[in-house]
Amino acid sequence: MSLHDPFDSTRAIARCNCGHHGSQAEHDASLQETEALNQRVLQTTVMRALFPEDGERRKFLSAVGASTAWAAISSLIPFGTLEAMAQEKGSLEKKDLKIGFIPITCASPWIMADPLGFYKKQGLNVSVVKTAGWALIRDKVQNREYDASHMLAPMPLAMSMGIGSNPMPINVATIQNTNGQAITLHVKHKDKRDPKMWKGFKFAVPFEYSMHNFLLRYYVAEHGLDPDKDIQIRVVPPPEMVANLRAGNLDGYLGPDPFNQRAVYDEVGFLHILSKELWDGHPCCSFGVPADFIKQNPNTFAALYRAILTAAAMARDPKNRSLMAEVLSPANYLNQPKTVLEQVLTGKYADGLGNVKNVPDRADFDPFPWYSMAVWILSQMKRWGYVKGEVRYKDIAEKVYLLTDARKRMAEIGMAAPKADYQKFKVMGKEFDFNKPDAYINSFAIKRS
């Protein structure tokens, strides 16, 4: 160990951060040396790739001169960018960040990252700002008031394609949470558990471009109801759902927790079905970052990435869930009774019908952004007419979802990441083949396209 015990009287105390050098100045100088070395290594690698035969390289250099060769090669190969990518832990371009969130349990990991000091550990000073609704999140990201934000998984796809807003390339760095949603119905509908009896019901979803909207549509359509004709689907911000359910404005909603459990707690609703029972492991929210922020601040982005993933790893551990409920309960974060949050996060909950249920993976926080998830989302956007014409599913998915980056960063902090980019899964028992999204859409009886 290079760092000596600072309480040892027989030794001189380390004068720099790492303990290897006599003074901080020496430490900095050697750091610069490392950077120069990195650059050299990179250049050597590129030259070796261009000229497998060293004789060729020498001939080329002596013919055109070193500086011309450098200019010619660097016009083809972006050395600067490569260096930025190579220097993972280089200096942060921006330290003070503003991140928006909606007060729902989906946002738990990165809210937790604040009190647990995960951002500070990466040298970032992040303020997580509570926001009133998804449309406002979209606007504040477009206005650059937020550097990155909690977003619904379909939002970056829609925003990048310019649907429902001006086009602005947004990337999904990680999925924020999986499962964790539910269909809640008003207590007066306790005897109407069959969706076929829901004709004329008024439902709410948090946003048009949300998994909630697509899952609710899917669910009722599988039961023979046309979501555009037989029921009404309104956009209501999650925090206002319970109040609207109580007032009788809504018959139910497919909403994010804690507002499903909160309706049970306030005895105005019951949990009809968990979203996990529709598609186990479905994505819900994501960590959305504007593409130009990533380009301008590669090191800050990498640091933020590590912090978010550390938080996800922490949140996945069932042991931490009770603690999370405690930390998230105050007014600065979710502002909800602790017992409500605990029921959502631990999966031991009252369903509003008099039963205690135990579903440990009711809410999970798997961060891996599968391309196949994006393809499914796009297929539903097409199915319900949010996008018209031909959709290049895989191109868009691979452009918006940063799966390769996520895999790399997960490896950095020692998280296991899947090797595949796409996977098949089942939604309500029906298999989704990511290679044939159009055939998938055509296999449904109720659709808009």
Add this chain to the structure above:
Amino acid sequence: MRSLTLKAGFISVLLFLIFIGAWHMATLPKESAGATGADAEYAALMGKGAEKSGGFPPPLEVGKAFVTYLSDPFYDRGPNDKGIAIQLGHSLARVGLGFFLAVLVAVPLGFAIGMSPLLYRAFDPFIQVLKPISPLAWMPLALYTLKDSNVSGIFVIFICSIWPMLINIAFGVASVRRDWINVARTLEVNPLRKAFLVILPAAAPTILTGMRISMGIAWLVIVAAEMLVGGTGIGYFVWNEWNNLALPNVIFAITMIGVVGMLLDMIFGRLQKLVTYRE
């Protein structure tokens, strides 16, 4: 006169006590019927036995909210949870700035319109169309073009407070007694002097009435605007407590909004008295 104030005060207190009493009676805890029979675990998960907001809160609970928030008005627990005084400060700053900008625009424009019948007619159709637009309807447009939620909030205050002021100033300036203007004219007073020394004092009461109305509207609008935009301010406070369905805190915030609104109105009432004259 003295005894009248005393009597009125007595009746006010009595009304308040009756109101609180009625409220207390109406929100007395009912015997919970459903709890019996259900097993203990379920009841615990439903928050039975614990302090829980069921229905409308009784006055005692609201009183507790008053004590907790007023005893520590300046706390700051992160960006999303600040004391009531800080929240009110944010709201007042927004209202103040928006209102001040409106004054800057409305006073010169109002004078110009009031003094010139031609301009009055020319501007009239625009004012008539823009006046009835709900200030919050501007919000999406403001957010989109101004690209800043805080500036948008201030803009909304500006746009809602400008019309009553403009109309009142123009009206006040236009209806200054002809005799006084004619006297100024015979004395060959230059237009600037005429505006400041004759018209301004004569129209001041009407102008202040306009400002008083504007301030009232601005204070109404800021709460709604902050509920939409969020972040800071008393409107955000109400919204945040609504999330938690914490009605005692909402009632507390409503009372604070009322008290501050009353104080603002009283300030303008005083100013109005200062400039009133007798013919």
